[in-house]
Amino acid sequence: MVAFAVPAKVPSTRKLTPTQPQKKTNSMPKVLHLESSPRGDRSASITVAKTFLDAYKTAHPGDEIETLDLWHTAIPEFDGSTIEAKYAVMHGQKFTPEQEAAWKTVVKIADHFKSADKYVISLPMWNFGIPYKLKQYIDVIAQPGLTFSFTPGVGYKGLVTGKPLVLILARGGAYGPGSGAEGYDAQSTYMKQIAGFLGFTDVKEILVEPTGMNKDEAEEKGKKQAVELAGKF
Numbered sequence: 001m002v003a004f005a006v007p008a009k010v011p012s013t014r015k016l017t018p019t020q021p022q023k024k025t026n027s028m029p030k031v032l033h034l035e036s037s038p039r040g041d042r043s044a045s046i047t048v049a050k051t052f053l054d055a056y057k058t059a060h061p062g063d064e065i066e067t068l069d070l071w072h073t074a075i076p077e078f079d080g081s082t083i084e085a086k087y088a089v090m091h092g093q094k095f096t097p098e099q100e101a102a103w104k105t106v107v108k109i110a111d112h113f114k115s116a117d118k119y120v121i122s123l124p125m126w127n128f129g130i131p132y133k134l135k136q137y138i139d140v141i142a143q144p145g146l147t148f149s150f151t152p153g154v155g156y157k158g159l160v161t162g163k164p165l166v167l168i169l170a171r172g173g174a175y176g177p178g179s180g181a182e183g184y185d186a187q188s189t190y191m192k193q194i195a196g197f198l199g200f201t202d203v204k205e206i207l208v209e210p211t212g213m214n215k216d217e218a219e220e221k222g223k224k225q226a227v228e229l230a231g232k233f
């Protein structure tokens with residue numbers, strides 16, 4: 001993996017250290033559901049996610065569940081001052097006022113992400129990978145000092161640790177074990193890779209496939225798995 005260059009002497013104003021974990025004001029565990037299909041009720045990934053969350057709510061009636069619909073959430077473009085702010089952090093440089101403001105927004109979104117105790121991400125496969133809204137959200141929250149750290153000699157370390165993640169992966173074709181098309185599945189591969197990079201070690205998957213052949217059957221199979229997993233989540 002290519003490491004970002006970090007100067008030997010990092011100015012004291014800007015260190016690559018993790019932010020303090022957010023102190024929760026209540027003790028109710030929170031599940032954050034990232035919803036990344038734009039198809040609403042017609043979406044296979046959302047349908048299975050709803051079954052998962054309903055079963056979870058039954059098993060944990062006191063817990064909070066927050067669904068973030070990424071298609072109706074303002075996610076900043078990762079360009080201009082925002083990208084320069086990231087590089088300023090990586091290189092231990094001071095922010096310009098514009099970078100400071102852009103970074104504030106990034107920190108707010110990353111802090112919100114980190115405020116959860118458990119995660120559910122439901123997503124369709126798009127062109128073998130993930131929808132661009134989810135990728136944009138990941139590009140915003142995957143930040144040095146916020147969700148991962150880099151220390152020369154030590155390397156990268158994920159900072160979102162000790163929290164379980166369930167991925168609900170809908171796809172038109174079949175890419176699961178034994179399908180012969182496993183190598184085309186950049187959806188599952190990427191999600192597991194980035195989750196691992198950010199610190200997740202407990203990652204489970206529900207494959208909702210092949211929705212293009214038999215959507216009802218794929219959803220039913222996914223829902224069954226969702227109910228089983230939700231009870232142990």
Ligand SMILES: Cc1cc2nc3c(=O)[nH]c(=O)nc-3n(C[C@H](O)[C@H](O)[C@H](O)COP(=O)(O)O)c2cc1C
Pocket residue numbers: 037038039042043044045046123124125126127128129170171172173174211212
């Ligand atoms: C833009 C786009 C690209 C897609 N690319 C693929 C693909 O590469 N492989 C595949 O099997 N299905 C592909 N599909 C089909 C979806 O993965 C499938 O319909 C899935 O059930 C969508 O999930 P959703 O119902 O939760 O939106 C694509 C669909 C769209 C809209």
